[in-house]
Amino acid sequence: MNQISAFYQKIDEAIKPGKRPLVVESAQGAYLTIESKKKLNFCSNNYLGFASNPRLKKAATDAIKKYGVGPGAVRALSGTNTLHIALEENLAKFKKAEAALVVQGGYIANLAAIQTLLGKEDIVISDELNHASIIDAIRLAQIKNKYIYKHRDMGDLEKVLNEIKELRKTPKSDNELPIVLIVTDGVFSMDGDLAPLPEIVALAKKYDALTMVDDAHGEGVLGDHGRGIVDHFNLHGEVDIDVGTLSKAFGVMGGFISGKRELIEYYRQKARQFLFSTGLTVPDTAALIEAVKILEESDKLVKKLWNNANYLKRRFKALSFDTGESETPITPVMLGDENVAIEFSAKLLENGVFATPIKFPMVPKGKARIRVMPSASHSKKDLDFGISVFHKVAKQLKVL
Numbered sequence: 580m581n582q583i584s585a586f587y588q589k590i591d592e593a594i595k596p597g598k599r600p601l602v603v604e605s606a607q608g609a610y611l612t613i614e615s616k617k618k619l620n621f622c623s624n625n626y627l628g629f630a631s632n633p634r635l636k637k638a639a640t641d642a643i644k645k646y647g648v649g650p651g652a653v654r655a656l657s658g659t660n661t662l663h664i665a666l667e668e669n670l671a672k673f674k675k676a677e678a679a680l681v682v683q684g685g686y687i688a689n690l691a692a693i694q695t696l697l698g699k700e701d702i703v704i705s706d707e708l709n710h711a712s713i714i715d716a717i718r719l720a721q722i723k724n725k726y727i728y729k730h731r732d733m734g735d736l737e738k739v740l741n742e743i744k745e746l747r748k749t750p751k752s753d754n755e756l757p758i759v760l761i762v763t764d765g766v767f768s769m770d771g772d773l774a775p776l777p778e779i780v781a782l783a784k785k786y787d788a789l790t791m792v793d794d795a796h797g798e799g800v801l802g803d804h805g806r807g808i809v810d811h812f813n814l815h816g817e818v819d820i821d822v823g824t825l826s827k828a829f830g831v832m833g834g835f836i837s838g839k840r841e842l843i844e845y846y847r848q849k850a851r852q853f854l855f856s857t858g859l860t861v862p863d864t865a866a867l868i869e870a871v872k873i874l875e876e877s878d879k880l881v882k883k884l885w886n887n888a889n890y891l892k893r894r895f896k897a898l899s900f901d902t903g904e905s906e907t908p909i910t911p912v913m914l915g916d917e918n919v920a921i922e923f924s925a926k927l928l929e930n931g932v933f934a935t936p937i938k939f940p941m942v943p944k945g946k947a948r949i950r951v952m953p954s955a956s957h958s959k960k961d962l963d964f965g966i967s968v969f970h971k972v973a974k975q976l977k978v979l
């Protein structure tokens with residue numbers, strides 16, 4: 580066998596037969612149609628129901644009529660539409676930040692945020708449970724001086740900051756001193772716990788470091804009107820790099836970085852992800868402008884999301900489910916054993932509830948769970964139905 584045939588054979592052996600995501604045949608909402616059957620949707624990041632909100636749909640349709648669909652070129656050439664600029668200005672206002680830059684996704688925003696500022700000889704300090712896109716961004720920037728601190732452990736973070744005291748005084752090959760960046764997820768998406776951002780900011784000040792937060796699960800969820808984790812902790816202007824996604828609560832797709840005017844301008848001129856890849860489409864951008872507008876106008880949907888989340892957690896606890904330490908609407912139902920979680924999810928689906936199992940390597944071995952994602956689209960009746968199916972399956976599988 581030649582090398583290429585062997586290569587394809589190896590790949591064929593590595594793929595698991597039948598491992599494909601379920602296919603959704605309806606719009607995103609409280610219910611999804613899967614294999615022609617209606618299932619309660621307990622596993623989307625569409626926190627506020629914006630993915631099929633009539634106002635977003637209308638904004639997208641109207642914009643298509645006026646501007647077409649595609650941006651035609653990278654933003655740095657002729658692909659910056661007036662809608663992109665409006666979205667960036669409105670997002671900056673919404674976040675109470677000086678400026679914002681919109682890119683194609685939260686993942687891309689993290690790559691841009693880190694790669695543009697840091698190189699091989701700079702220093703990054705990262706929470707051990709940070710999202711894959713932060714890990715990939717650090718790899719892409721080829722940062723050699725990478726330090727990991729224990730999850731949310733400020734003692735450990737300070738220990739690292741002391742450890743690097745000598746290193747940071749050693750000039751790089753360009754004679755500049757290395758930059759130190761502390762980076763954390765805002766909301767940790769598997770457990771729903773929050774980064775201790777005020778303490779991180781205080782340590783960054785004490786030790787002269789830059790700070791970055793990835794607020795993917797906090798945008799549209801935390802803070803006044805869903806302005807995110809920086810607003811939640813009242814730290815406006817104190818976190819250098821605030822990365823958000825437009826693909827979760829904002830219901831469309833895209834990502835953005837907000838911060839000081841000169842920093843955002845630097846990204847606009849230097850970020851490879853911005854310079855060498857086309858920006859958001861017309862309907863995406865128009866729908867997102869409307870999403871920001873709805874959030875500015877009213878906190879009704881954010882309040883409803885939290886009411887639903889609190890109700891869900893209370894009811895799960897009353898049935899003696901272990902829902903972990905979440906401080907956000909993310910509601911993990913802890914099951915421990917991976918196979919139990921897989922079987923639990925399959926039985927939920929049979930009974931009309933779609934909620935996916937989360938297992939290794941997304942969470943440590945022995946900490947498998949079903950992650951329940953409530954949204955503002957759910958009614959009390961929807962939640963009650965979901966909870967009753969969880970109860971039924973738990974009794975069947977004897978896990979309570």
Ligand SMILES: *Cc1c(COP(=O)(O)O)cnc(C)c1O
Binds near residue numbers: 687764795796826834
């Ligand atoms: C979902 C997520 C991302 C990626 O965002 P996309 O817009 O889907 O690319 C990045 N970071 C965190 C913490 C996330 O949860």
